[in-house]
Amino acid sequence: MRIMSLGYLRLESPEAKEWESFGPDVLGLALSNDPLGRPDTVLLTNDDRPGRLVINVGEQNRLRCVGWELPNEGDLADAAEQLEDAGVSVHRGTAEQCRAAQVRELVSFTDPAGFTHELFYGQLVVPGSFRPGRAMSGFVTAGQGLGHVVLIVPDLAASLDFYRRVLGMRVSDEIDSHGGRLVFFHVNSRHHSLAIMGIAGMRGLHHLMLQVGSVDDVGMAHDLCADQGIPLAMTLGRHTNDRMFSFYLRSPSGFEIEYGWGADTVADEEQWVVTHMRSTSMWGHRPGGAPPPGCLEPVPGTPAS
Ligand SMILES: [Fe+2]
Known part of the structure; x- marks a missing residue:
């Protein structure tokens, strides 16, 4: 399986809205627009990929999903097959789920600890768009993913x-x-x-x-x-x-x-x-x-x- 990088994280938190100031003002992240226009969702990024960190308002502080980048459609299909061969249930992302994640295609599965992961390809990139939320030099992501x-x-x-x-x-x-x-x-x-x-x-x-x-x-x-x-x-x-x-x-x-x-x-x-x-x-x-x-x-x- 050719996982290339940590692409995104999705979280649930009662304090999601606090990230609108904490993310830019303290961490230097940039706010971005939710593609579905959800009022209870905060999107932040540390580079030119606007969908890096997604925090939904929810009942508890919880990691909802870890998104892993694969190079292309063929590698994603191969990865889904390998998971199924290993006895892991795989769910193909719907068009709306892909639009929310700002990727071309994704599959999700649950690991032995109970964490949800998504494998995806074709993440949205907006070249030259990143502006840190406060004065700083920026983040190391090129070829290395979110963090x-x-x-x-x-x-x-x-x-x-x-x-x-x-x-x-x-x-x-x-x-x-x-x-x-x-x-x-x-x-x-x-x-x-x-x-x-x-x-x-x-x-x-x-x-x-x-x-x-x-x-x-x-x-x-x-x-x-x-x-x-x-x-x-x-x-x-x-x-x-x-x-x-x-x-x-x-x-x-x-x-x-x-x-x-x-x-x-x-x-x-x-x-x-x-x-x-x-x-x-x-x-x-x-x-x-x-x-x-x-x-x-x-x-x-x-x-x-
Ligand atoms: Fe660490």
Whole structure:
């Protein structure tokens, strides 16, 4: 399966409307228009693809869908067939679903943790359209997609097997941290587009990482959080595996945003060697005072930790 990048995320949140100011004013994202004109939907982007981040008003803070980009119609058809061969139910997106997602075609399925994913091709691009919501240099997306997501899964082994064997993602490395195991996957030169962490009985979106073009963009966002009283989940620090310099802020919807700069990439897939590490950070990334993540939900039928 030829997944090329993390294309979009769709979320549900009672606080969706707060993103109309939080997204542009704090993160530097651009607001875009919902193609269906829905008043309860906020669209944001970090590049020339207006459909990157879709937040619907809803009852709970919940990740509704992770969208993965495939190169073309033929690869999408092949991917749907491979999922069905692996015993996974696949649903073809309706014309309205494709219009809402601003893609030519999509298929959806549910992974072992219960997350909904969409595979798509033909995402809308409006060249030269991106204007950051505040003064900043912009975001790193070219060839690397929206950013990365870290998901909490109830059964790490089952999810690891699925993402690697069925979706064809490549393991970048692993980190043993706080008695748990994190596994990082890449689908392009970004060190990881997805990482998973096992917590028995739970699932949810831990964070979305947005990579900015300059170290000053990180510093300015850090100042904005201090000025506006936005809680930090983790202080400034540098990660061990992708060497990202970042901090984590709490979004209005419970999950965290990692706001980072300067990550290493997988420059040569052929030469990549999987390693494991004992901590997530070389320095920093200390608890920042925000309450525990509010975007996790219990998974029925699995034991609570
Ligand atoms: Fe991250």
